[in-house]
Amino acid sequence: MRGAVTGALLLLLAACTPAAPKPAPAASLPVADMISLSPAITETVALLGADNRLKGRSDWCNEPASVRALPAFGTSLTPALERIASARPARLLIDGSLGNQRDQLEALAPVEVLPWLTVEEVMESTRRIGRLVDRDAAAAQLAERFRPWLRPLPAEAQAVLLLIGDDGPETGTFWFVKEGSLHGAMLRAAGWRNAVAEPVATPSLSAEALLRLDPEAIVVLVAKPDAEADRRGLEEAFAKFGGLRAVRSRRLALLADPNILSTGPSLLATSERLSALLTQWQTQ
Numbered sequence: 001m002r003g004a005v006t007g008a009l010l011l012l013l014a015a016c017t018p019a020a021p022k023p024a025p026a027a028s029l030p031v032a033d034m035i036s037l038s039p040a041i042t043e044t045v046a047l048l049g050a051d052n053r054l055k056g057r058s059d060w061c062n063e064p065a066s067v068r069a070l071p072a073f074g075t076s077l078t079p080a081l082e083r084i085a086s087a088r089p090a091r092l093l094i095d096g097s098l099g100n101q102r103d104q105l106e107a108l109a110p111v112e113v114l115p116w117l118t119v120e121e122v123m124e125s126t127r128r129i130g131r132l133v134d135r136d137a138a139a140a141q142l143a144e145r146f147r148p149w150l151r152p153l154p155a156e157a158q159a160v161l162l163l164i165g166d167d168g169p170e171t172g173t174f175w176f177v178k179e180g181s182l183h184g185a186m187l188r189a190a191g192w193r194n195a196v197a198e199p200v201a202t203p204s205l206s207a208e209a210l211l212r213l214d215p216e217a218i219v220v221l222v223a224k225p226d227a228e229a230d231r232r233g234l235e236e237a238f239a240k241f242g243g244l245r246a247v248r249s250r251r252l253a254l255l256a257d258p259n260i261l262s263t264g265p266s267l268l269a270t271s272e273r274l275s276a277l278l279t280q281w282q283t284q
Helices: 002-016 039-047 081-087 102-106 119-132 136-144 182-190 207-213 228-241 267-282
Strands: 034-036 054-056 091-094 111-113 159-164 173-175 204-206 217-222 252-256
Touching: 034 039, 039 054, 039 091, 039 119, 054 081, 081 102, 091 102, 091 119, 102 111, 119 136, 119 182, 159 173, 159 182, 182 267, 204 207, 207 228, 217 228, 217 267, 228 252, 252 267
Parallel strands: 034 054, 034 091, 091 111, 159 217, 217 252
Antiparallel strands: 173 204
16 A cells, blocks of 8 residues: 555656746758859848858859859759759749740749849849848849949940950950949949940940050959059050050059959959949049
């Protein structure tokens, strides 16, 4: 009998003793569910702090460094369809480039097309990315950083020619930034206008056409690390074009950076450098 009573007391005590608290579940991380096939879009997602939502990138997505470890799935023009199907993404992100394989990609997963040619498109697509990755406020702030690129040009705006690559004096062909492009829109933030304002099919000038254009300033964009040797050699290379106003007034400069031709958010840094240079020339 005593044993039975003792057992009943033990059961009663156990029922009255609070249970040990269960450990709180670890904070769940967002599922990596998207593949981006556009470098600008990938860069934007990462800048918004949502690169953990990416399970893949395009062959050309290298910025920022955090995305380089992700598997590559081709491009929106030449997607690796079998690998994408195997990855089973919840969503595919592409820009509106002509020739993209949207129809084929839509057979594999929902496709989000984010136009990326004009400043207005970049601002709206940035906001849409924010909604997709739950970073609405950060995306709205990032989009607003492009608004100065839409401001009207002053009537007295001076003209600058933006060249791509520094081999023009050697080859005799000068490739330039077109009016209406994202790089061309940077000039509005600095209060300058594009020296080639009319639409063109091929953005290149011969040496003779460059002399006829005779821009007030020339800035050469080079997609390589900042190299003082290249900067020193620029004036020597343009010495044969000494009749140009930009050469005579020493309004000839080189901006070098590996990402200088990017159309992602790193273009904002390029814009700041360009604005600083052109502002300096305006005050001379």
